[in-house]
Every structure is written in C-alpha cells, then in structure tokens.
Amino acid sequence: MKLKMLLGCLPVLFFFSTLFAQQHDMKGWQLLDPAKDSFYGISLNNTYQFLASKKPKQVVVAVIDSGVDTTHEDLKNVLWHNPKEIPGNGKDDDGNGYVDDVYGWNFLGNENGENLSKDVDERTRVYYRFKNQFSGKSIDEDTMNELEKEQYNTWLKAASEIQSGGNDQTELMYMNMMLKLMHKNDKKLQDEMQKKVYSIDDVEQFAPKSTEGKQAKFALLTLAKLAELDNSMTNTEIINELDDEIESKQQSVDAKTTAPPNYRAQIIGDDYYNINDRYYGNSDVMAGDPMHGTHVSGIIAAQRDNNIGMQGVANDVKIMMIRAVPQGDEYDKDIALAIKYAVDNGAKVINMSFGKGYSPEKQWVDEAVRYAESKDVLIVHAAGNEAEDIDSTDNYPNSDLKAFHTTATNFITVGASSDKHIGSGNIIASFSNYGAGEVNVFAPGVKIYSTLPGGNRYGFLQGTSMAAPVVAGVAALIRSYFPDLSAQQVKYAIEKSVVQLPDSVLVQEPGTNKTVPVKDLCSSGGFLNAYAAVQLAATLKPETPAQNKQDTPKIKLQNNITNK
Template identity: 55%
Template structure:
C-alpha cells in the first residue's frame, strides 16, 4: 500500500527489524539537509535537482499569458480546511449552501461544499482505520477455494482471474511468497522502548514536542538521558527526517506496527468489517453511490493537507511555502483510510471529481490487490471522455511495478489497452541528500512514466499555521499534479494527452547513473522509468507553448461507462 504515506514504514521498520543497513546508519554523515522548497528550485541556478518553477513563471510572464483557474481533485485522507495557506485555494461548490442540510445542486451529495467524504456516515461518523485488501480477498474467497480441487484449465474470464487473485492473497497471508518476514515481537519491543525514551527526552529538553535536529544538539546530563537520546536519534536518522517532530515519528512508527499486527492477525481470522460497520452502503453495488458525508477534514487530514499544499499552497504570500501552481482550487475527496482503500470508493471519487469540474486528479495511494478494478477502469475511461488527467503515485516499496502489482494503474483489466490520461510517478531526491532516486521509490521501465521530487518535501500540515516535511511517492505525485495544473492554467486548451506529452518529453535525464531503489546497483534512470527523467516545469511550458488547440477535431466518442454491478 502507499497509503497516506509520510514515511516508508520507519525506513521499512529499520529494514524489516534487522535494524538499518550500515549505509542508513551512516547516512547523516554522508548527506546534507535540503532547503525548504528545494523541489521547486533549478539545478543550474540553485544547484538542486528541482523542477525549475521560478523559470517557468518567468517564461509565462515573458509570453504575457494570463491564468485560468484549474480545479484539482485530491483523493486522499482529508484536508485541514482552516489552514492559512490553503483556505484561499480550496474549491467551494458554487451551487451548494453550506450547512442547510439540502442537496442544493441536486448532485446527490448534501452540503458538499469542499468536496465529499466517501468513508463517512450520514450520522457524522468517519472511518479512520481499515483492513488490508489482501486479507479481505483471502477471507472472502476462502470458503469457495480452500481445500477444493480446482483445475485452472476449466476456469475462464472473471472466474479464472478471481481464483488467481485468491491464490496470490493466500500466499501473501499465509507466507512463503518470497517476501521477507517481519519480526513483530521485536517491532513491538522497539516501539515500547521508543515511547519510553521519548518520555525521558521530553523532560530532558523541557518540551513535549521536539525534532531530530533538537535532539542532535542536546547534551545529555545523565546516562539515562544519553541512552534515550542515542536510541531516538537513531530512529530519526534511519528515517532520514531530522526535521520531523517526535510525535510524528512515534505516531507513524506505532501506525506501522499496528498495521503489521493486523496483517499477522489476518492469518487466523477475517479482518473486522470496519467500513461496513460505519458507512452502511452495499459495497458490492456500484450503483449505491449516495453515501458518506461532507466532512472532508475528519480526524486524519495530515496526508491530504501536505499533498494539497504541494500542489497549490498560495504562492508569494510570505507564509510557509509555495505550491507549484498559482491559480488552482483544491477539491478534497476523502476516500483513503489508514489501511487499504476500497475500489468502490475510489471509482466513485473519480466520478465525483469529473462531474464537479476537476481537470486534474491526484491519487497518492495504492495497494497490491484490486478486486473491483473494472469499476475504477470505467471511471478512468469516463474521466478521459471529459478531458481529465489522473496522476498516481508509484508506491514506496522499492519494487519493480512492471512485475509487482500496484493498484490502481493504467492497464485496463479487460485487456483493451491502457489509459492515456494517466501518469504514474516515482520519487526523486537530490545527490546532496542521498541520490537522484529515492531509496524507497517503486520503479518500472514500462509502468512508471516519470520521476519527481519526493524526498523531504516541505508543505502544509494540519494546525492552521503549521508546516513540515514528509516524503514518499505520495509527495512526488502532487508535484506532477501541480505541474499539470500549471500547464492547464496558461494553456487551457491542452488535452490530458498533450499535458502528459509535455511533462514526459521535457523530463530531464540525470547526467550520471542512479541507484536502483532497494539495491546498490547503479543504472541509467531510463531503466527505471519510461522517460528516464525528472519533470521540469520550465521545459514543459516551452513545449506547451508550441502546441496548438485541436481545432476541428471532434471529441472522442467513447460511450459513457455504465455503472454495473460487476465483480472484478
């Protein structure tokens, strides 16, 4: 899963509880701190492998172009609607009167002012935690296939696909699928020790909240303080986020451990029906779509807030940080819990975004199984007919997604081609901070289109006036979504395919080989993605300026996908 991904499972639980590799342990002596907003900088002018945003705006100014507002939908965990750098750029439904309990615009969603929450209940309850799709698939089909003599040669179409998916889920849940095992007991001990050390350090520092940098300068007064400092500082360094707060570090570590515990429990029993117990819809019926509530903040807005700021936080206002695009409206669609998202929620979220005017959709989430992928494919095709571009994060498992599943993706399950209005994004960094490729990023010569900055990205976080770093392909994806929105602002006639062309054609290839994530192997970036480059907004804008509106070209006549109750 990508999830709301702020870290890579505490450096994948310190490299699957074998603790960190020597390279990770020594990383703080080998790299430099990146400046806030480094991802926007220009390599030639500033010395960092950013996306040349200022040069892009200078180019637009020279051309005398004026912007046209672009709506960007963010399908995520929620957003802080009160944040100082986001309030002015949040989408507000012009046809909806806030809080009157009436569906003023008749779209089926009452009081959808900022967007919609597909993982909430009409009574106001919201889903925070959910299970993993692999566990759901395994237990849903266990009675049908476990212990039965199945001849795959007798199965066809959906049934064969279902059986193969169950076999994959069985291997994942029961083990023996070649993936490394995680020592859960050791993880729990590490977490318990981290919590104890954190309490000691709060006293030693005389404050409840501190960063890795604060800890780095602490001179311990007692042996107990010294031991606590060494242990927690090790976690900060292994996770490569010294600017992160202790609360975020410990909270994310605990979230990772809880997730691994849920995975372990899935071997013995079916996961709780988190979603069913709260939402109350018929999850097997895609036509049952008017569920949820308008609470797009809920209690889990960190990830969506950070993503939204990367795309379009108000530029040049002297507050916090600048987004990539300068004239956007962020439509938040809450559909991603702590755990794996459900295909139905994602499919309907895409449709909601399209029907309410979004032209770019950012999707910083993902998982290994997609039982109703056909519903999502139908929604993606629908988005294409309306001229909507979808941008998706490649994932944070240092895997080759040409061979390892990462859903959703551009390949249609029915075998009828690929979505051309889709961009998959890997995460890049800077040589000064460890390399051009992020060590956690998924990659794929066929499936990953481009790379974009996703290491130590400074952006908005919940708290009205609060900002901080996070990293993952979850951060790289909105960099690309923001770049796409920028192009649409100034070249509003561009089709999704033309935007994709501009971003890919202009991607900058590193001069030297890069590190293949998860290994020490040095390869050309062209071995890790289709373009072999990192996006550059300035170069993309120059290409966009040479393209013309497709006058006289009839709109593609693609039948509007029907909402059918299909089992994928």
C-alpha cells in the same frame, strides 16, 4: 517514514551513536533549478518568468486522498467551493446527490457523521472474501467463467502471500522492542528537557547532564538518522508512527488465522458490490487524520502570494478534496466514484497519491478512468514506495484499462526522485517503485516541505505520494496558462520535456545494488522540469475536436456480485 525498514538495524540503536552533519535548508528544494541552484528541482522561478506575459485561467485540481485541513492558513484561500451548494443547510442544493458538498465529498463516512479512519489491506479482504468459496475445495477452472477464474487466481495469490509471511511474528517482536526502547528514552528526555513534546532538532541542540540522558539522546538521533526522519518530527509523531506500523504488522500476523472485522459495513453501510449505490458518505473532508491529504494539497497549490509558510507549484488553482483513502488500503468502489465526482464537478486534473497490490473491482476503476479520459481530465498517480519494478509487480490503479482492452491516454504514473544533497545522495529515491513501461516520469519526492493539519503547521514528508502532486501542480499550471491544450497534450508536454542524464551517468536501481541509466527505470528517461514543460506546451497547437475526441465509455457499469 521508513521505520519498518529498521528492523535489521535495531541492535544499532543499543550500541552506537551517530554524528549529524549540518543539513542544507531543504524547504522548497523541489522548486529549485538544477543549473542555478545545483538541486534537481523543477525550475519553477524560470517557469513563472516565462509565463509572466500570459494571463492564467483558474483550474480545479481534485485530490483523492485522506482529507484536508480546511482551516489551514496556506490552503483555506485555494480550496474549491461548490458554487451551487449552500453551506450547512442540510440540502442537496445542486441536485448532484451529495448534501452540503461544499469542499468536495467524503466517501468514508455516513449521514450520522461517523467516519472510517482505518481498514485492513486489500490482500486480507480478498483472502477472506473468497476463502469459503475456494479453500479446501476441488476446483475445476475449465467450468469457470472469466470473472470466476480471475477471482480464483487472485485468491490463490493472496492466500500464498498471507501464509508465506514467516517473518511477520519476528518483525513484530522487534518492532515492539523498538517501541519499548523509544518510550524509555522518551521519558528520560522529557524529564531532562522539561518538555512533553519536542522535536529531533530540539534533541540535537540539547546537552544532557546524566549518562542516561546522553544515551537516550544518542539512541533517538540514531533512530532518526537510520529512518531518514526530518528534524521537525516530534517525539509524539515518531511514537504514533511506530504504533501504526505495529498495528499494521499485527493485522498481518492475525490475518493468517482470523478474519478482520468488516469496518466498512459497520460505518459506511453501503451495498458495496453495487456500483450504482453511490450516494453514501458525508461532507466532512477533515475527518480522521487528514495529514496526508493536507500535505499533498500544499505541494500542489499552497498560496503563493501570502508570504507565509511555503509555496505550492501552481497559482490560480482550486483544490477539490475527495476523501476516499483510509489508513490501510482504499476500496475500488470509492476510488471509481471519487474520480467520477471529480470529473462531474469540473476538475481538470486529478491527483491520486495512493495504491495497492490487489484490485478486485478493477473494472469499476477502469471505467472511471475512461470516463475521465472521455471528458478531457488528466490523472496523476503515485507509483508506490516498495522499491519494486511495477512492470512485473501488480500495482493499482494503473493505465491498463482491461475492460476496454486499451491503455489510458490521460494517465501519468510518477516515481520519486531525490538529490545529491539529501540523505545518501541517490538521485532516485531508494524507496521508489520504477518501471521502464509503467512509470512515466520521476519528480521530487524526498524531504518535501508542505502544509500539515493544525491551521498553521508545516513539515517534511516523503514518498511517491509527494512526487505525484509536484507533477499534478505542473499539469495544472499548463492547463491554466494553455487552457486549449488537451489532457493528452499536457501529458506529452510533461513527458517529452524531462531533464535526461547521459546514458553514461548511472543511478542506483531502488531495492538493489545495480546501477542503471534512468531510461531503464521510467518511460521518459528523465526528471520533471516545469520550465521545459511550459516551453514545449507553448509550441503546441490545440487539437481539433476530431483529434481530441475520446469516446464516452460504452461499457455500462457492472456490479461485481460474485460471493457478495
């Protein structure tokens, strides 16, 4: 959601109403065909018609995320089950170090069943981790080794950003005003509608009798329009989102003067700076708030043949859930171990819909990505939602394997596309990160309808987090129908088959008023098309073992114990 982008528009909520045009039915638009349906979707029906004579092979897709609702009607039949694990017996039946890992693993918990749900951003963690070591000290970089120099420069960047956040307090004030206004209007609408929980669509259909009720309706619909909220969102969901934004902003304000609690040490209790201390967590992949991971999983593989809910991109796929992303920034150690868990347990595609601007233990993640590369596993990563050029702005994880002085060949970074029928009509999502070097392809990521926690709930979310699983679904589809192709060949098929616009057709560069050709925003210069990708995949010959060989990482996992 983009509620935090409304701060400059807050007065509008007090003084203006808005008219809402009849919307197209956006459910599943990402699967449609540009020529037939006039939507910039991925042409999935054509894809399955092309593949009709072929027999697929089941593929495991690991989703490293916030968790998944294992009871959901559209997901329960497509979830991976560890074939060597006996559910609920409290034993590590397969000997992999993880007890009862039936659906995957939760790296954000402990053996007592306690789980980490929220944490602070990595910038704050970096700032306070090294503050006593560097703040107010006379530093001679010539006497430092490479690791110490990198840590010092990272700390300087974090300190500068934290201390320069001069608008945080003002933004927090406006956000609290917005929340107060929302509560006031919510109470009035609840009273007049005689409903405790209602959707934006309910408010659109409601005809208030009082002047106060009409004002409350106009204010809520104006908020929904400006934030591009979906009509299925409820009053409680909007308020919860505002609460989360305010909590995050309050943390940014507090970080200037106060070190945050060490939530990880309180709950998880691992030796964080020891990468070899890896057998922590628990098997509860539904812990915390699994909304994000549930939505992502549905985009990839929601059951296609049950005539309920929605359809995922790929059939013959099993989703392995690895919970490693709290609300707040993920930890490098958890991500590195999650990638390794996915590889060791048979995943052929890994979806990673998360990211951050700091990665103090990047070498661990690099080593894990390289390990996945050596085992022929494709990684799909969301580019991020800051409307920034990540060719010049730090964004992690990424394909630059510094520890190996090379670029990962099994790594796809995905930006979010939209459609002329949606919102402002921009083809590139206004929030999407971009980069002619770092972003490989754009895929649908605005108003994406998918599974939500609750057993049988569905709704719209948006972000590059939703675009990445569309690509992961197509990658899984190719690996299912063309199982002899390598991860590098699947990446090639996806990137070389994109739908490109003529150079004369310009799109708006996110975060700016500039219009540019798509090739200036991503390396492939185009948009994901499943039909074209499988057609290209069908022409590729499997690589010989020598061609496909990726050396097993030669760098032994190192612990980062500086200033432990």
